[in-house]
Amino acid sequence: MGRYIVRRLLNMIPTLLFISLVTFGLAKAIPGGPFDREKPLPAEIVANLNRYYGLDQPNWKQYTDYMGLTRNPSGEYAGVFQFNFGPTFSSRSRTVNDIFKDHLPVSMQLGGGALVIALIIGIPLGIIAALKQNSGWDYLSMGIAIFGVSVPTVVLAPLFIVIFALGLHWFPVAGWGSIDKMVMPSFALGLGYSAIIARLTRASMLQVVREDYIRTARAKGLRDRVVIIRHALKNAFIPVATVLGPMFAAVLTGTLVVETFFAIPGLGRYYITSITNRDVPVIIGTTLLYAFFLVVANLLVDITYGFLDPRIKFD
Amino acid sequence: MTTKERAAQRLADGTPAEGEGQQKVTNLWADAWRRLLRNRAAVLGGVIVILIIVAAVFAGQIAPYDYAAGDSADNYAVPLWICKVMPGNMEAYATISDEFTLGADYLGRDLLSRVIYGARVSLPVGFAGALISLLIGLIYGCISGYYGGRVDNIMMRIVDIMYAFPTMLLIILLMAFFKTTFSGEPVPGTAAYTFGQINDAVDGLLGLEGGGMLFIFMGIGITAWMGTARLARGQILSLKRKEFIEASHMIGSGDMRIISRHILPNIMGPILINVTLAIPGFINTEVFLSFIGLGVDPPTPSWGSMISEGARGIRSYPNQVLVPALALALTMFAFNFLGDGLRDALDPRMKGTS
Numbered sequence: 001m002g003r004y005i006v007r008r009l010l011n012m013i014p015t016l017l018f019i020s021l022v023t024f025g026l027a028k029a030i031p032g033g034p035f036d037r038e039k040p041l042p043a044e045i046v047a048n049l050n051r052y053y054g055l056d057q058p059n060w061k062q063y064t065d066y067m068g069l070t071r072n073p074s075g076e077y078a079g080v081f082q083f084n085f086g087p088t089f090s091s092r093s094r095t096v097n098d099i100f101k102d103h104l105p106v107s108m109q110l111g112g113g114a115l116v117i118a119l120i121i122g123i124p125l126g127i128i129a130a131l132k133q134n135s136g137w138d139y140l141s142m143g144i145a146i147f148g149v150s151v152p153t154v155v156l157a158p159l160f161i162v163i164f165a166l167g168l169h170w171f172p173v174a175g176w177g178s179i180d181k182m183v184m185p186s187f188a189l190g191l192g193y194s195a196i197i198a199r200l201t202r203a204s205m206l207q208v209v210r211e212d213y214i215r216t217a218r219a220k221g222l223r224d225r226v227v228i229i230r231h232a233l234k235n236a237f238i239p240v241a242t243v244l245g246p247m248f249a250a251v252l253t254g255t256l257v258v259e260t261f262f263a264i265p266g267l268g269r270y271y272i273t274s275i276t277n278r279d280v281p282v283i284i285g286t287t288l289l290y291a292f293f294l295v296v297a298n299l300l301v302d303i304t305y306g307f308l309d310p311r312i313k314f315d
Numbered sequence: 316m317t318t319k320e321r322a323a324q325r326l327a328d329g330t331p332a333e334g335e336g337q338q339k340v341t342n343l344w345a346d347a348w349r350r351l352l353r354n355r356a357a358v359l360g361g362v363i364v365i366l367i368i369v370a371a372v373f374a375g376q377i378a379p380y381d382y383a384a385g386d387s388a389d390n391y392a393v394p395l396w397i398c399k400v401m402p403g404n405m406e407a408y409a410t411i412s413d414e415f416t417l418g419a420d421y422l423g424r425d426l427l428s429r430v431i432y433g434a435r436v437s438l439p440v441g442f443a444g445a446l447i448s449l450l451i452g453l454i455y456g457c458i459s460g461y462y463g464g465r466v467d468n469i470m471m472r473i474v475d476i477m478y479a480f481p482t483m484l485l486i487i488l489l490m491a492f493f494k495t496t497f498s499g500e501p502v503p504g505t506a507a508y509t510f511g512q513i514n515d516a517v518d519g520l521l522g523l524e525g526g527g528m529l530f531i532f533m534g535i536g537i538t539a540w541m542g543t544a545r546l547a548r549g550q551i552l553s554l555k556r557k558e559f560i561e562a563s564h565m566i567g568s569g570d571m572r573i574i575s576r577h578i579l580p581n582i583m584g585p586i587l588i589n590v591t592l593a594i595p596g597f598i599n600t601e602v603f604l605s606f607i608g609l610g611v612d613p614p615t616p617s618w619g620s621m622i623s624e625g626a627r628g629i630r631s632y633p634n635q636v637l638v639p640a641l642a643l644a645l646t647m648f649a650f651n652f653l654g655d656g657l658r659d660a661l662d663p664r665m666k667g668t669s
Contacts, residue, residue: 015479022480026488031495146655150647152599154606154622155640162633173630253483257603261626271484272607275491283488290481298479 005303012295017067019291020080020284024063027275027283034089034278053087066281080288086281090274096285099270104289106176107266110189110258111251113182117190118197118247123240125194126201130236131228133206141198148195153254156188157261174263185258193247197240205236238308245297253290343584343661350660357656363649371434374522378428379416383524383614385423392419397634408631418634420624426635429616430642432523436605436617437598437646439521440531444597445590447536452543453586457574459544460551471548474541482538486600489537490609493530526615531604535597546589550582584661592654595647602643618643 033055035046050056054065054073064070066086068079078084085096129141151159164184165173175181208214209232217231256268267286274282351357370377392412412419417426459470497510514529521528554560555578563573604610605619613620618639625636 015476018476019480023485023488026492029496030492146648146651150595150651151644152595152602152647154599154602154619155644158622158626158629158633158636158640161629162637166630166633249481250483253481256483257606260607260623272487275487287481287484287488290484291479294481295479 001306005299008299008302012292012299015295016288016291020067020288021063023284023287024066024280027278027280028059030275030278032278034280036278053089066284080285085285085288088274088282089279090277090282096281099282100267100285100289103265103267103270106264107252107255107259107268109182110185110255110264110266111248113186114190114193114251114255115244115248117186118193118251121191122194122197123201125198127205127228127233127236129198129202130205130209138202141202145195145198148191148193148198151192153188153192153257156191157185157258160184160188161261174261176262176264181262185262185264188261189251189254189258193251196243196247200240200243201236204239205232208232208236211235234308238305241304241308242301245301246294248297249290249294252293347584347657347660351656354656354659356652357660360649360652360654360656363645364653367434367646367649368438370431371438372522374431374435378425378431380425380428382424382429382432382616385419385425387423389415389419389423390421391628391632391635392423393632393634394418417638418632420621420635421628424614426621426638429621430618430639433616433618433621433639433642434646435522436526436528436611436615437601437643439528440535440601441594441598441650443532444535444539444600445594447532448539448543448593449586449590451536451540453547453579455540456544456547457551457578460548461555461570461574461578463552467548471545474544477538477541480538483603486534486538486604487607487609489534490530490604493534494527494609497527497530523611523615526611526617528611531601531610534604535600539593539597542593543586543589546586547582550585551578554578554581588654588658588661591650591657594654595650598643598646598650 033046034053035041035049041049047056051073054062057065057073061070064079065072066079068077068081068084070077072078079086083097085100088094088096088099125141125144129138132138161173161184164170171184172181214227214231217227222231253268255264255266256272258264259266259269270282271286273279274286351361389410389412391410392415393409394413394415394417395411397418398409398411415425415427417430419425420429455470455474459467497507497514502508510529514527515525517529517532518524518526560573560577563577568576601610601617602619602622605617606623608620608623610619611617621639622636622643625632625634625639629636
């Protein structure tokens with residue numbers, strides 16, 4: 001187990017390096033520079049700025065400097081490997097680390113809220129549907145699920161605003177910072193995922209309740225509730241657990257749409273602005289950060305597999 | 316085909332020899348088709364998809380107005396019935412005009428016409444995404460799964476790396492790259508110029524005057540094939556040790572023949588299901604890209620750009636955002652119903668799974 005985790009962690013390094021390389025290449029390939037303005041800056045000033053940020057260096061050097069693999073022009077190793085995601089071209093006093101500190105928690109809260117909603121709606125819906133298979137409850141739950149899958153965030157967000165904010169005045173139209181402002185964005189983001197979780201829970205629950213060990217548990221004379229919660233649910237949760245990792249990563253990047261609709265100061269919105277501004281350190285930094293979440297999430301999923309199902313062995 | 320080969324073929328396909336089977340010969344696809352027609356939700360989805368296709372193809376004939384031209388006198392025009400339905404008492408400030416069934420946008424362009432033309436963007440994106448993911452994924456997965464060993468290891472490692480990419484961020488970056496590199500007036504003879512020419516041809520083929528559809532296809536295609544590749548590989552791994560493949564090897568069939576005649580027909584079902592179910596996702600991606608301004612170029616209408624334009628005036632004119640949003644939701648419903656039905660029909664064992 002320990003060796004497996006170490007090997008997986010080591011595997012992450014080339015993956016993330018490759019991602020950083022591709023992102024750097026693409027970000028650099030976009031024509032235009034960070035200091036292009038409607039009214040051009042004097043050439044000397046641009047040259048100074050370029051020197052200040054090390055943009056006068058050859059591209060490969062800029063990359064290795066950014067990653068912290070070579071000494072940067074000020075003679076230090078200060079890069080991603082030192083957990084320094086570099087400066088941002090749009091503000092002299094702030095670094096990409098500052099931006100992460102300000103905006104990432106917002107996106108995390110939003111993503112976390114959405115995931116919680118996805119789970120507390122999805123799992124009960126799936127269990128009910130499975131336990132009462134082919135009944136009205138089943139059809140109702142799966143009807144809700146197909147609604148959730150079909151109505152994307154871009155549709156839900158304006159729908160919620162029109163109905164619950166402008167029509168019923170239950171929630172504020174936009175903004176961030178208090179619980180009531182979190183409700184609509186979290187639902188708009190989480191509903192689609194709750195549908196996925198509901199369908200998955202139902203399918204795996206249907207499979208599990210037919211297993212021999214469930215029959216054994218019932219034969220032992222255990223109460224129905226104990227059989228469902230202790231024996232069935234734990235095993236039915238395995239497929240659900242596997243999607244949670246990638247889902248969390250998807251939710252994090254998915255916050256982008258919701259952030260735009262509800263004027264939430266999250267990292268996603270900042271990412272788009274940074275592309276328009278050719279703010280390369282922000283672009284690579286954000287991509288690497290999200291990629292890191294993604295690979296860690298996948299690793300955690302594989303480890304939880306082992307805990308939930310002792311039949312799975314690592315090698 | 317020699318007799319021996321034909322016998323092996325029969326063995327492989329499970330078809331009875333002449334005069335052997337008395338019962339009605341059914342094949343997988345005919346069976347599936349019958350099951351699909353019996354599924355009411357799937358038929359409804361299929362009918363809606365066909366209607367949307369018809370609307371897209373005949374947009375020029377159906378749409379009451381031009382999608383690009385508007386009169387500034389009609390800015391934000393709202394028909395009376397929408398004023399009655401919508402919250403916020405729009406009658407107080409809106410230009411009431413029943414000339415436009417669903418209202419007009421901030422440039423006085425008819426919303427209905429723009430939504431209809433928007434189908435010319437969304438549908439091709441859905442189908443092209445599916446096609447690209449099918450082609451690349453299938454070929455990639457077949458090679459990886461069939462040859463196995465080192466080739467498989469390396470190829471799957473690449474898929475793993477692609478999977479680690481935050482897809483949305485990669486697409487956004489790719490689109491920003493395509494948009495800036497291939498826009499403007501590139502010099503003839505350069506790659507940018509060639510791409511521009513191909514793009515114009517694609518746009519023309521889809522009945523759009525501009526729009527940059529090729530780049531959206533490319534952006535989605537690059538990030539869409541990995542799922543299919545993994546699925547195809549997995550299917551092949553479980554198939555290639557089966558007796559009928561061994562038999563085909565033994566009578567001397569080549570790799571190409573085995574793949575195309577024996578493996579592909581057997582793995583197409585799950586893969587088609589998977590690709591169909593992915594179509595709403597591709598449509599959604601384009602909508603998202605247009606929403607943030609990296610999708611189709613204006614004035615070509617996309618439901619995504621319409622939603623983003625409408626969202627700006629959501630307090631005063633909610634109809635502007637709701638019209639494209641509901642069109643999108645309807646399309647997604649239709650494709651999901653159809654995809655679910657297709658899955659139940661092609662593989663009844665999978666019925667009800669995710």
